[in-house]
Amino acid sequence: MSLAKRLAYFVGLPILLLVLWWALTIGNTNFFVPKPLQLFEIFGDVWFGDRLVTDVLPSIGRLLAGVAISIVLGIVLGIVIGSVRLLRQLTEPSLEFLRAIPPPVLIPVLALIIGINDQMKVAVIIFGCIWPVLLNTIEGVRAVDPVLNDTCSVYGISGGARMRYLVLRSASPQIMTGIRQSLSIGLILMVISEMFGSSSGLGYAIVQFQRTFSVPEMWTGIILLGLLGVALSLVFQFTEKRVLRWYHGLREVDR
Amino acid sequence: MTAAQSPPATRRSIPWNQHPIASPMLGIAGILLFLAVWELASRTGIVNPRFLPPASEVLLQLGRNFVSADFWTAVGQTMTSWAIGLAIAAAAATVIGFIIGGSDFLRRATHTTIEFLRPIPSVALIPLAVLLFGVSIESSLLLIVYASFWQILIQVLYGTADVDNVAMDTARSYGLGWWARVRHVVWPTTLPYLITGLRLGAAVALVLAITAELVIGTEGLGKQIELNRSGGSVVPMYALVIATGLIGVVINIGMRFVERRALRWHSSVRGDVAV
Amino acid sequence: MSNTTTKTNRGPKTGVIEVPEDVALSVQHLKKVYQTDGGEIEAVRDLHFDIRAGEFVCLVGPSGAGKTTLLKCIAGLLAPTSGLVALDGRLVTGPPKGLAVVFQEYGRSLFPWMNIRDNVELPLKNQGVAKDERDRLVDDALEAVGLAHVPKSYPWQLSGGMQQRVAIARAIAYQPKVLLMDEPFAAVDAQTRADLEDLVRRVWKRLGITVLFVTHDIDESVYLGERVVVLSSSPTVVQEDLTIDLPADRDQLETRSMARFTELRGHVYEQIQRAKAEAPNRTSSTPTV
Numbered sequence: 001m002s003l004a005k006r007l008a009y010f011v012g013l014p015i016l017l018l019v020l021w022w023a024l025t026i027g028n029t030n031f032f033v034p035k036p037l038q039l040f041e042i043f044g045d046v047w048f049g050d051r052l053v054t055d056v057l058p059s060i061g062r063l064l065a066g067v068a069i070s071i072v073l074g075i076v077l078g079i080v081i082g083s084v085r086l087l088r089q090l091t092e093p094s095l096e097f098l099r100a101i102p103p104p105v106l107i108p109v110l111a112l113i114i115g116i117n118d119q120m121k122v123a124v125i126i127f128g129c130i131w132p133v134l135l136n137t138i139e140g141v142r143a144v145d146p147v148l149n150d151t152c153s154v155y156g157i158s159g160g161a162r163m164r165y166l167v168l169r170s171a172s173p174q175i176m177t178g179i180r181q182s183l184s185i186g187l188i189l190m191v192i193s194e195m196f197g198s199s200s201g202l203g204y205a206i207v208q209f210q211r212t213f214s215v216p217e218m219w220t221g222i223i224l225l226g227l228l229g230v231a232l233s234l235v236f237q238f239t240e241k242r243v244l245r246w247y248h249g250l251r252e253v254d255r
Numbered sequence: 256m257t258a259a260q261s262p263p264a265t266r267r268s269i270p271w272n273q274h275p276i277a278s279p280m281l282g283i284a285g286i287l288l289f290l291a292v293w294e295l296a297s298r299t300g301i302v303n304p305r306f307l308p309p310a311s312e313v314l315l316q317l318g319r320n321f322v323s324a325d326f327w328t329a330v331g332q333t334m335t336s337w338a339i340g341l342a343i344a345a346a347a348a349t350v351i352g353f354i355i356g357g358s359d360f361l362r363r364a365t366h367t368t369i370e371f372l373r374p375i376p377s378v379a380l381i382p383l384a385v386l387l388f389g390v391s392i393e394s395s396l397l398l399i400v401y402a403s404f405w406q407i408l409i410q411v412l413y414g415t416a417d418v419d420n421v422a423m424d425t426a427r428s429y430g431l432g433w434w435a436r437v438r439h440v441v442w443p444t445t446l447p448y449l450i451t452g453l454r455l456g457a458a459v460a461l462v463l464a465i466t467a468e469l470v471i472g473t474e475g476l477g478k479q480i481e482l483n484r485s486g487g488s489v490v491p492m493y494a495l496v497i498a499t500g501l502i503g504v505v506i507n508i509g510m511r512f513v514e515r516r517a518l519r520w521h522s523s524v525r526g527d528v529a530v
Numbered sequence: 531m532s533n534t535t536t537k538t539n540r541g542p543k544t545g546v547i548e549v550p551e552d553v554a555l556s557v558q559h560l561k562k563v564y565q566t567d568g569g570e571i572e573a574v575r576d577l578h579f580d581i582r583a584g585e586f587v588c589l590v591g592p593s594g595a596g597k598t599t600l601l602k603c604i605a606g607l608l609a610p611t612s613g614l615v616a617l618d619g620r621l622v623t624g625p626p627k628g629l630a631v632v633f634q635e636y637g638r639s640l641f642p643w644m645n646i647r648d649n650v651e652l653p654l655k656n657q658g659v660a661k662d663e664r665d666r667l668v669d670d671a672l673e674a675v676g677l678a679h680v681p682k683s684y685p686w687q688l689s690g691g692m693q694q695r696v697a698i699a700r701a702i703a704y705q706p707k708v709l710l711m712d713e714p715f716a717a718v719d720a721q722t723r724a725d726l727e728d729l730v731r732r733v734w735k736r737l738g739i740t741v742l743f744v745t746h747d748i749d750e751s752v753y754l755g756e757r758v759v760v761l762s763s764s765p766t767v768v769q770e771d772l773t774i775d776l777p778a779d780r781d782q783l784e785t786r787s788m789a790r791f792t793e794l795r796g797h798v799y800e801q802i803q804r805a806k807a808e809a810p811n812r813t814s815s816t817p818t819v
Contacts, residue, residue, distance in 0.1 A: 100503025
């Protein structure tokens, strides 16, 4: 396929949709219907002024901190539980239950225990994001190929070296799947933890716009969250491609 | 010689926790241990019991919930929006998925758009839902449908991409029309993927149903949790949190059961997907 | 010696087993019983043989003869139910140093996330071998298996035969005294297989290591080995221990067309047929060897 054709496929539909949106709202005076050019004009004013420092960056910071802690904790605990059969048997049903609790209900619980502050918001993100990483890591550690395991034993690769060269790498496809799920849960929790009795942050700002009927501003907030989601997903895909290059290559050959 | 000598030596060689009933027993022990730690943490005051009441009190309240009509009304409200939302999302995702997946052109043309819309967190739509629908069930449905639609759509697209070219060519050479091909070739291949999508969508739908009730205030368990929190009724609040977890477990187990059943009678795909 | 052999592998605390001086690997009254839900399965009943240092021994037996079980016991990956394995006069209780294994499943014994060179280098790196020494050993090993030109490729980018060459390179770079090979060529095509057989003979001669080569292919065992140990059907005992008196320089065409080769092959074939036929009778009686 030629480059031009690929580009057409890549941007064709998005451009078509934007033009449609623009054309259909051109003479519309309905207060609730956003217009693309108007949103484009106010987007910078709304988000790149003071709000960048008071709302946007702190939100992103909490999200990244929560997700990072979840990933590290999830992988470490997952390796420990996954390697010890007894621990796995003991914790499996409990983890199954904890994972099934819809993470947002932890917001009132943690608001009670910790209070409404930054730590609570990060804790909410951790409580929601750790399960996919933890459970996927356990699965991955369990599924280490027995032949590779024997190979390591034969060549005297044990302990930390075995973790580093065998277990972590072998479980990395499952771990990455868990991280992807964590990222989308983290973003959701970041937003609603701020909608809930808070006075700053992206989620708070958007709800404020809605309450004061600043509808175009509210729409720019929705778009900003969308862009944030897309950005996270792109960063993830980029990382995943590099970390799991061997895995995708292997799968390609197996097909 | 073998029969007389080996048993004592070998019984020792099998670890006790590999006994067939060891896993469920240990699992129950794990839960009891978890509850015991919780109970102790609260009773000894390591965590302020006003914020974390003892497990026994919460479980007692949960038991009382099970015979309370109000509790079941709230469960019913939550599950109604869950079911309607999931059904709308599944129907829409299946139809749209089959249309897009059936055409190479559409698949390519929609790729960027889908990849852009999919990561948008559905909770970003909360303000919009409030403006449009207020605290009615439609607010919940908007969030639930948006979130679970993408999960199911992506799986259906994977499924339609997995259709065997040889089977498709065979069907075409025997003169099967578009509808017949969809029914006899595309549909059976895609069904397992669709069910996986349903399982993932069902979990997400519950999260969004509770979230909508919690944040927007539509009727259901989430709203009850928030009411109890703001009213300082800590024990009932914890009991409801546990209840949402139990509903989550039931949905997960139920959907996995459905998935396994569906894959079993679909022997053509069992080898690939059942593992 | 015979009185030590009845002990279990936990018996001798010192770990030193008395064996004749030139014996590299000694398998003494080895027995392995598996526990399953359906009861016990006796995979190996009573295996007893010695391999002298520098020998090339082929183990051949009907499929399901417990060959892999035996090999795992020797490699220290499985604990025998009774009997023992000694490597260089030392009791094997876990994977011993100085022993390398080439598995049948070449695709699953190489690390798919490492390139060829890293795969071969890893065991040496793990042992703390200095960088210069490591590079030399890896280069030599890759050279010896004819893979010096693809060190940066990943295993899954190579054909099955090439992957098995990498596994062999990794084994020889490790500088083992004993090399175990578990049906290494069972899953590669015939032409590649002939090449690999000659490769293994060359490596054995050049390095002077002891090779125990497990196979179910009678031709292969006679062509490769200096000695062929024929195993019975499960529960396994040694059916026959045969010296292969073919010339040391083996050639795929010449050796295989020798009258003596045909004779030996016929003999091993008969033994295996007999082993299969006798199998049902032996399940409840004591071994005959």
